[in-house]
Amino acid sequence: MIRIKVGPEDFDIGAETLIVAGQGGGAIASFVGQVRDDGHLETLELEHYPAMTHKALHEIAETALSDWPLHAVTIVHRVGKLPVGANIVLVVTGSDHRKAAMESCSFIMDRLKTVAPFWKKETRTDGAVQWIEERASDIEASEKWNK
Amino acid sequence: MGRPLNIVYFAWVRERLGIDQEQISLADGGETIADVLALLAGRGDAYADIFADSAKLRFALDQDYGLPASLIGAARELAIFPPVTGG
Numbered sequence: 001m002i003r004i005k006v007g008p009e010d011f012d013i014g015a016e017t018l019i020v021a022g023q024g025g026g027a028i029a030s031f032v033g034q035v036r037d038d039g040h041l042e043t044l045e046l047e048h049y050p051a052m053t054h055k056a057l058h059e060i061a062e063t064a065l066s067d068w069p070l071h072a073v074t075i076v077h078r079v080g081k082l083p084v085g086a087n088i089v090l091v092v093t094g095s096d097h098r099k100a101a102m103e104s105c106s107f108i109m110d111r112l113k114t115v116a117p118f119w120k121k122e123t124r125t126d127g128a129v130q131w132i133e134e135r136a137s138d139i140e141a142s143e144k145w146n147k
Numbered sequence: 148m149g150r151p152l153n154i155v156y157f158a159w160v161r162e163r164l165g166i167d168q169e170q171i172s173l174a175d176g177g178e179t180i181a182d183v184l185a186l187l188a189g190r191g192d193a194y195a196d197i198f199a200d201s202a203k204l205r206f207a208l209d210q211d212y213g214l215p216a217s218l219i220g221a222a223r224e225l226a227i228f229p230p231v232t233g234g
Contacts, residue, residue, distance in 0.1 A: 049226055052207055
């Protein structure tokens with residue numbers, strides 16, 4: 001089962017985990033990404049390409065399902081203006097075994113960061129506004145799964 | 148006449164151009180993404196600054212990633228945006 005949600009609304013980690021667990025298995029892994037407080041960040045604004053986002057996330061989930069023995073994959077990604085500490089992204093994977101659940105969850109996050117069409121713009125506490133740039137470490141993390 | 152191609156812009160590309168989409172007319176779809184970039188850069192000003200260096204940009208044709216050498220073909224939408232930073 002693949003479940004993809006993209007929108008401004010917050011997500012319920014417990015409820016989403018139960019949905020994946022309900023698909024069977026017994027090994028559930030999840031990752032939650034939040035707006036990090038670095039002491040100078042006011043808000044993070046997430047823009048996306050609606051026509052492409054769902055398709056890109058679905059392709060990542062399908063790759064995970066074909067590369068690991070999974071029962072379910074859920075990807076939730078928020079868009080819009082988010083304050084420090086807010087949830088941004090949730091990935092939940094369910095399998096019969098811990099390794100498959102954890103590895104596929106990690107793969108989905110690495111791929112999402114380099115492929116899914118989202119862009120972050122930060123507003124600092126001093127009023128400065130800037131678009132976040134891609135990180136070489138994210139590209140390396142995504143490429144290591146190709147080996 | 149020619150055939151229409153809708154171009155959509157995101158993030159700082161959209162902000163610096165001041166528009167989120169526009170339509171251009173192509174001869175026959177035999178053009179590449181690089182050809183479209185050259186056409187846009189030829190308009191000068193912000194267009195020249197943004198589209199002259201394709202290394203800073205990423206592209207999608209009908210919502211699938213493409214490269215500067217990719218043919219427009221039958222695609223109806225070209226998206227031009229910076230490297231993605233979600234998650």
